[in-house]
Amino acid sequence: MTAAVVLENVSKVYRRGHAPSFRDDTVRAFKRLRGSPQETQPVVEALSDESFEVHEGDSFALMGANGSGKTTALKLISRVTYPSAGRVSVRGRVGALIEVGTGLHPELTGRENLWLYGRILGLSKVDIARSFDSIVSFADIGIALDQPVKQYSTGMQLRLGFALASHLEPDLLLVDEAVSVGDAGFQQRCVERMAQLTESGATLIFVSHVAPMVTALCSSGILLRSGQVVAEGPVNRVVSGYLNEMSDRAEEDRAADSPITLRAWDYEHAPGSGRSIGDLAVLLHLTVPTATRDPRVGVAVCHPRAGAVIACSMVIDGYSAGVVQGNVTVRCEMGGLPLQPGEYQLWASIHEERGGQYLLLPRLLGVVLLGRPNAFTARELDFVGTSQQSLVQVPYAWRVISDGERGAETLTTKRRE
Amino acid sequence: MLKQVSPVSATLRRELYTTSAGRGGLSAAALRELWAFRDVLAAFIVRRVKVRYKQAAFGVAWAVLQPLAMAAIFALFLGRIAKVPSDGAPYFVFVFTGLTLWAYFAQALSAAINSLIEESGVLQKVYFPREIPPLSVVAAGLVDLVVGIIILLGVVLVSGRTPNIYWLFLPLPALVVVVTATAFSLVFAGLNVYYRDISIGLPFIIQTGLFASPVIYSTTLVTPGVRPYYEVFNPISAGIQAFRDVLLGAQRPDFAILGLATAWGAVLLALAYALFKMIERRFADVV
Numbered sequence: 018m019t020a021a022v023v024l025e026n027v028s029k030v031y032r033r034g035h036a037p038s039f040r041d042d043t044v045r046a047f048k049r050l051r052g053s054p055q056e057t058q059p060v061v062e063a064l065s066d067e068s069f070e071v072h073e074g075d076s077f078a079l080m081g082a083n084g085s086g087k088t089t090a091l092k093l094i095s096r097v098t099y100p101s102a103g104r105v106s107v108r109g110r111v112g113a114l115i116e117v118g119t120g121l122h123p124e125l126t127g128r129e130n131l132w133l134y135g136r137i138l139g140l141s142k143v144d145i146a147r148s149f150d151s152i153v154s155f156a157d158i159g160i161a162l163d164q165p166v167k168q169y170s171t172g173m174q175l176r177l178g179f180a181l182a183s184h185l186e187p188d189l190l191l192v193d194e195a196v197s198v199g200d201a202g203f204q205q206r207c208v209e210r211m212a213q214l215t216e217s218g219a220t221l222i223f224v225s226h227v228a229p230m231v232t233a234l235c236s237s238g239i240l241l242r243s244g245q246v247v248a249e250g251p252v253n254r255v256v257s258g259y260l261n262e263m264s265d266r267a268e269e270d271r272a273a274d275s276p277i278t279l280r281a282w283d284y285e286h287a288p289g290s291g292r293s294i295g296d297l298a299v300l301l302h303l304t305v306p307t308a309t310r311d312p313r314v315g316v317a318v319c320h321p322r323a324g325a326v327i328a329c330s331m332v333i334d335g336y337s338a339g340v341v342q343g344n345v346t347v348r349c350e351m352g353g354l355p356l357q358p359g360e361y362q363l364w365a366s367i368h369e370e371r372g373g374q375y376l377l378l379p380r381l382l383g384v385v386l387l388g389r390p391n392a393f394t395a396r397e398l399d400f401v402g403t404s405q406q407s408l409v410q411v412p413y414a415w416r417v418i419s420d421g422e423r424g425a426e427t428l429t430t431k432r433r434e
Numbered sequence: 435m436l437k438q439v440s441p442v443s444a445t446l447r448r449e450l451y452t453t454s455a456g457r458g459g460l461s462a463a464a465l466r467e468l469w470a471f472r473d474v475l476a477a478f479i480v481r482r483v484k485v486r487y488k489q490a491a492f493g494v495a496w497a498v499l500q501p502l503a504m505a506a507i508f509a510l511f512l513g514r515i516a517k518v519p520s521d522g523a524p525y526f527v528f529v530f531t532g533l534t535l536w537a538y539f540a541q542a543l544s545a546a547i548n549s550l551i552e553e554s555g556v557l558q559k560v561y562f563p564r565e566i567p568p569l570s571v572v573a574a575g576l577v578d579l580v581v582g583i584i585i586l587l588g589v590v591l592v593s594g595r596t597p598n599i600y601w602l603f604l605p606l607p608a609l610v611v612v613v614t615a616t617a618f619s620l621v622f623a624g625l626n627v628y629y630r631d632i633s634i635g636l637p638f639i640i641q642t643g644l645f646a647s648p649v650i651y652s653t654t655l656v657t658p659g660v661r662p663y664y665e666v667f668n669p670i671s672a673g674i675q676a677f678r679d680v681l682l683g684a685q686r687p688d689f690a691i692l693g694l695a696t697a698w699g700a701v702l703l704a705l706a707y708a709l710f711k712m713i714e715r716r717f718a719d720v721v
Contacts, residue, residue, distance in 0.1 A: 028455075031719060032719075032720075038629065038631075039628075039629040039631055039632070042628075042629075092558075092718065093453070095559075095560070095561060096451060096453055096561035097557070097558060097559060097560065097561055097718045098716075098718045098719055099453050099454075099455065099458075099715040099716070100453065100454060100455050101455055102455045103454065103455060104452060104453070104454040104455075105452065105453045105454070106450060106451070106452045107450070107451050107452075108449070108450045108451075109449065111561075113559065113560070115558075115559050116558075116559070121555070121556075122553070122555070122556055123555060124485070125481070129481070132477065133474070133477050133481075134560070136473045136474045136477050137471075137474050137560055137561075137562050139470070139471075
């Protein structure tokens with residue numbers, strides 16, 4: 018396989034602090050001439066000595082917390098900025114959507130931008146003319162096409178920017194999290210377009226914080242943390258690494274001064290067949306310092322928007338664990354969750370025997386991906402948010418009954434109205 | 435709803451681009467790349483010309499009126515009152531010849547210095563050779579220069595001079611001025627990305643340049659021994675002097691001086707371009 022992008026021992030260092038000033042730089046130059054010791058300038062290392070490769074036709078995910086170096090990597094690949102050390106090689110034409118506006122020029126109209134951007138990508142007039150209609154219909158911004166881009170809303174800029182970057186025959190498409198500025202319908206079209214491009218042989222590098230979107234689109238990727246690659250390989254590994262990192266951070270933010278401490282947690286998941294997510298077991302490894310009678314444990318599965326969708330609580334069901342002390346493990350088994358596959362939060366809390374005081378404050382254990390990721394399609398993902406899908410899935414069947422057959426009362430009634 | 439993906443045109447190879455750490459600078463690769471992006475340069479130039487003549491109410495008139503008004507003022511104060519010698523020609527025609535070339539240089543430089551900062555949004559998101567914005571300014575200014583020279587020829591004719599064969603040489607001194615303007619524009623546009631105070635100092639620099647070039651005075655005022663150096667090392671003065679030789683003196687321009695000035699202008703341009711390619715590497719980071 019040919020590589021579309023190769024980064025070899027790439028570092029990128031930014032000067033920190035105020036903008037360069039002529040006076041400071043002159044003083045520094047004189048000091049250097051005189052050989053006097055120089056104070057070193059504070060710098061930020063956005064990428065440090067990293068190497069990775071993206072093959073042609075791959076759809077590659079770049080994940081990581083804010084400030085981990087994702088955008089810097091995109092800028093290096095799109096040649097906007099140069100590496101401080103190392104080498105970046107890119108094969109083919111790069112279409113990039115970095116920070117909403119792509120390379121839109123605010124003073125030019127949408128139409129003029131279209132031509133200019135096409136030329137910058139090295140396309141001939143004929144090539145641009147051929148893509149023109151599909152860009153205009155994809156961007157769907159109507160008469161705004163002939164208005165200067167500076168009058169556009171963020172959403173319109175995004176539409177035009179993505180349409181340009183993805184329709185001018187790029188060999189390599191770079192898309193960052195800006196896509197999430199768009200409305201649900203547009204996001205879905207973006208996902209479809211990106212999938213279409215990779216199917217036709219183009220390479221995609223996708224930056225996003227939306228785990229299901231990444232899982233649906235990408236096959237492999239890397240996870241960055243403070244400028245370093247901490248995980249790479251199949252997309253599932255990268256995504257779960259990312260989700261764990263996020264929940265670890267949330268954990269650190271919480272001062273743990275509850276009487277019972279949570280040492281560790283784990284989950285076991287057997288994906289179900291079809292559209293539901295199957296069975297789930299959550300394990301809590303607890304330390305109980307003093308003998309406690311009937312701690313009431315609660316475990317909840319929450320959806321990012323819908324809130325708690327499954328709650329298992331000893332307070333409600335009255336399960337009695339007796340007197341516990343020392344290290345104990347609580348296992349909560351949930352069978353046949355009728356939920357659609359996706360990203361869910363696991364929460365845990367412990368109440369005292371009568372359900373009044375907390376022994377362990379409610380806390381987010383982590384965000385897990387439930388269901389078989391491979392069974393996802395763009396339409397099934399929760400960010401699409403159309404009326405065609407629901408959070409809860411139950412077994413159902415259809416019957417279509419024609420007029421004249423037995424049991425056609427409903428239709429007859431309707432006609433009488 | 436979605437159109438089929440158009441196939442990647444077979445005519446376009448998937449070229450391999452490599453960027454690596456290093457100083458950058460003048461290279462054959464940089465020039466080849468500029469050539470490859472000539473369409474983009476053309477698009478930038480067309481846009482500049484359009485914007486210039488769409489926005490300004492007077493359009494071309496501005497380019498013409500400004501040097502004419504300046505020449506009138508200089509003719510009144512320096513020609514009439516101070517009686518500055520003008521090589522035997524009417525002072526107004528004399529100073530207008532200098533101003534036509536000088537106005538091009540000054541306007542190109544003042545527009546070019548902010549050309550990269552104006553494009554900062556695009557610079558941070560798309561790659562194209564960074565010299566394109568300043569180069570497009572210098573090139574777009576050529577429209578004004580050509581219009582200015584046509585007006586100048588009209589003024590010269592009105593003042594009673596007849597066209598002569600040497601008029602055909604005029605593009606050469608004009609080229610010297612354009613090359614010099616390009617060199618200065620590249621350097622100032624590039625440095626201004628790093629040090630914004632440079633654009634504040636520019637009016638002073640331009641004013642100094644006006645007096646360092648023979649716009650309002652004649653090169654004959656320069657000490658004879660120094661004059662050749664003055665004309666070569668300030669290519670603008672060689673250009674202005676050649677224009678005056680041809681238009682006012684109806685004589686052959688001094689090709690030796692003009693040739694040397696062109697060569698020196700080319701050296702300046704090469705140095706400026708090399709410096710630009712060195713400092714462009716961090717444009718996107720600091721702009």
